[in-house]
Amino acid sequence: MSDNLQPRGSDDTSFAQPLYTPIKRRSFFMYAGATAGATALVLAGCSKDNDPVTSSNLINVGSGDTGVLNYAYALEQLEAGFYTRLRTGTYYTGLGSTSAEKQILDDLYYHEVIHREFFKAAITSGRISDSLTPDFSKVDFNSRTSVLGTAMAFEDLGVAAYNGAGQYIASPLYLTLAGKIVSVEARHAAIIRDLVGEATFVGNDVVTLTTANTSGVTTNNAPANSSLERSKSPAEVVATANTFLAEGSKLDVSGLK
Amino acid sequence: MNFFQIIDQLAAVDPDVLDRFDSRRAVFSSLGSAAKRSALAATPLFLGALFQKAYAGTKSTPVDVLNYALTLELLEADFYRLFLAAGTLPNAAATAAITQIKKHEDAHVALLTRTIQAAGGTPVTGTATSGIRFKPSAFPSTYAGQLQVAQLLEDTGVRAYKGRAAELVGTTLLTTALQIHSVEARHAAHIRVMRGQRPWVSNTDDVATNPTYTSGVTGTPSTQVTTPGGAFGIPAYTKASPAENNTIQVNLPLTTALATTYDAADVAAAFDEYLQPAEVVDASRAGGLLA
Numbered sequence: 001m002s003d004n005l006q007p008r009g010s011d012d013t014s015f016a017q018p019l020y021t022p023i024k025r026r027s028f029f030m031y032a033g034a035t036a037g038a039t040a041l042v043l044a045g046c047s048k049d050n051d052p053v054t055s056s057n058l059i060n061v062g063s064g065d066t067g068v069l070n071y072a073y074a075l076e077q078l079e080a081g082f083y084t085r086l087r088t089g090t091y092y093t094g095l096g097s098t099s100a101e102k103q104i105l106d107d108l109y110y111h112e113v114i115h116r117e118f119f120k121a122a123i124t125s126g127r128i129s130d131s132l133t134p135d136f137s138k139v140d141f142n143s144r145t146s147v148l149g150t151a152m153a154f155e156d157l158g159v160a161a162y163n164g165a166g167q168y169i170a171s172p173l174y175l176t177l178a179g180k181i182v183s184v185e186a187r188h189a190a191i192i193r194d195l196v197g198e199a200t201f202v203g204n205d206v207v208t209l210t211t212a213n214t215s216g217v218t219t220n221n222a223p224a225n226s227s228l229e230r231s232k233s234p235a236e237v238v239a240t241a242n243t244f245l246a247e248g249s250k251l252d253v254s255g256l257k
Numbered sequence: 258m259n260f261f262q263i264i265d266q267l268a269a270v271d272p273d274v275l276d277r278f279d280s281r282r283a284v285f286s287s288l289g290s291a292a293k294r295s296a297l298a299a300t301p302l303f304l305g306a307l308f309q310k311a312y313a314g315t316k317s318t319p320v321d322v323l324n325y326a327l328t329l330e331l332l333e334a335d336f337y338r339l340f341l342a343a344g345t346l347p348n349a350a351a352t353a354a355i356t357q358i359k360k361h362e363d364a365h366v367a368l369l370t371r372t373i374q375a376a377g378g379t380p381v382t383g384t385a386t387s388g389i390r391f392k393p394s395a396f397p398s399t400y401a402g403q404l405q406v407a408q409l410l411e412d413t414g415v416r417a418y419k420g421r422a423a424e425l426v427g428t429t430l431l432t433t434a435l436q437i438h439s440v441e442a443r444h445a446a447h448i449r450v451m452r453g454q455r456p457w458v459s460n461t462d463d464v465a466t467n468p469t470y471t472s473g474v475t476g477t478p479s480t481q482v483t484t485p486g487g488a489f490g491i492p493a494y495t496k497a498s499p500a501e502n503n504t505i506q507v508n509l510p511l512t513t514a515l516a517t518t519y520d521a522a523d524v525a526a527a528f529d530e531y532l533q534p535a536e537v538v539d540a541s542r543a544g545g546l547l548a
């Protein structure tokens with residue numbers, strides 16, 4: 001694992017810079033400053049056998065922290081691909097240049113592309129393909145209902161995925177990093193839901209309001225009336241995500257446990 | 258420098274030292290990883306950070322973390338009680354949203370209270386008139402003011418949960434904390450839209466300079482938080498957390514380090530930042546809103 005996120009946490013006090021770090025990476029300290037360098041530290045290790053192996057027709061995200069990071073990277077690729085694609089449909093192109101909806105979709109596009117590019121730059125070892133091929137054939141990019149409905153599905157799925165995968169992360173740095181992203185995804189989900197239906201930022205389908213959460217992984221379960229976000233296991237997430245990925249880009253998350 | 262010799266010497270004067278590492282499982286795994294790389298073990302910076310990690314959290318147990326969360330949930334729940342009672346909500350949609358959010362905070366209070374009791378701890382408490390509650394004199398008189406406080410409280414909650422998650426690595430409490438964390442983020446997004454702000458923390462927010470979105474404290478914070486509803490320990494404060502306008506993640510300056518250059522505002526908004534407990538309970542933030 002220590003090979004994975006090469007640039008080390010400027011904002012976390014608990015990670016050190018490996019001695020073998022490539023020169024290129026050292027230049028980041030020029031930006032981050034001496035303090036960041038001084039507080040940097042090493043990341044938890046995982047062995048080479050955790051590297052992703054592509055078997056059959058599936059993309060295996062691998063195991064351990066690498067696997068979780070790859071899993072997140074795959075989902076961010078999917079989301080970024082979606083917000084990129086929607087910019088060519090007539091629903092988006094027909095929005096007024098100063099409309100709230102356009103501003104929201106523009107922000108979402110940038111956030112998700114930045115998430116994707118961040119993972120691409122930060123996972124320096126054992127990273128899955130940078131070019132997963134999405135399959136958006138079920139989405140009508142000329143239809144507001146279809147676009148927003150799909151956006152809602154992706155954002156809710158993203159939150160459920162990050163929340164359900166946190167338990168498989170060993171490194172505090174990665175967990176905090178995932179936390180920094182998941183709350184932004186939750187903000188996305190809330191506004192998209194509000195666009196779909198006024199004041200639906202939370203609903204029993206995503207938060208345990210009137211019924212319990214039941215997942216194949218019991219850690220994700222939560223009782224009715226607990227007002228907890230429904231988290232999903234990686235297997236449950238990819239059952240949906242894979243329907244939006246082309247043959248050859250579908251995910252195998254069996255290593256995450 | 259012999260790393261293991263240092264550990265042994267430390268264990269001689271502090272028999273709990275290995276437990277401290279062990280209780281912070283991630284630190285322990287860092288140790289294992291480091292052991293594989295003998296060169297690293299000789300790095301003083303690494304050692305310093307490892308010990309800082311092991312000892313910084315000495316005052317906090319899982320019950321402490323839960324009582325910290327419960328304190329914030331009690332504060333939020335009491336705030337929304339006052340909000341609903343103020344009679345300022347302008348329409349049915351606003352009333353429904355605030356009622357819904359209040360219900361969630363009450364559910365979180367109940368859940369955290371039960372969990373602390375199940376763990377054998379003593380939960381902090383609060384009612385409308387005693388213990389942990391919203392300071393009446395800090396409650397704004399106008400709807401706009403009330404909604405602004407709601408945004409600050411929700412965004413603080415998001416930062417606060419994020420700041421403790423790493424301490425829960427390896428415990429079953431982690432997933433529950435994450436499941437509350439994202440619900441708070443949904444609340445924050447909706448409240449922000451009710452205020453005509455972006456749903457995510459933005460450099461262009463009308464309250465962008467509020468301490469809720471910056472970081473740091475003045476003075477030397479205590480590692481013990483004492484409230485009228487109970488006390489709990491928090492980790493020692495060492496240095497300021499990243500502010501919300503941070504554009505650097507794991508030392509990558511994301512405006513310039515990626516394939517394309519990105520706007521600082523977009524980069525900052527794409528990542529929410531954490532706050533440490535000492536920052537959250539500081540008088541400039543949630544601490545100043547406690548009665």
